[in-house]
Amino acid sequence: MFVASLCFGLSLFAQDGNAKKLCSSFTDCSSKAEKTDIHRKKIQLYSEAITNFKSSDGEKNKISILLKRANSIIKEASGDTGYKGEIALKVTHKPEYKKQQFDKAREDLNLIEANLNLLNTNEQTLYESLKSEINFPNP
DSSP: OHHHHHHHHHHHHHHHHTOOOSOSSHHHHHHHHHTOOOHHHHHHHHHHHHHTOOGGGOHHHHHHHHHHHHHHHHHHHTTBOOOOSSSOOBOOOOHHHHHHHHHHHHHHHHHHHTTGGGSOHHHHHHHHHHHHHTTOOOO
């Protein structure tokens, strides 16, 4: 009986130790995020990409991912799930959740602000619209 419970305990431990990763690198995470429409999944993958970022991935790419994550955070907090189908799935969040998510997006936008010169024209336009959408104070 002790052996069975020991083996069971070890197998549970092994499963926790080998938790499945969403992606393996900055590039892998970024490309997987681009392939999904679901904003929560995008946010997860973009966050993982930033965690896996190495300087060799390029600062411009990191800034671009921060912008995309902020965009998905704002869309998700505003009720757009990203699910596609016969019925557009929209949700309503509590004001506290929405504020918390907007604060996260604001953090990303603050990080981007110092590197606006790395954004292309379309990204700069998106940056400006996201700022105004969450009532970002102009410097």
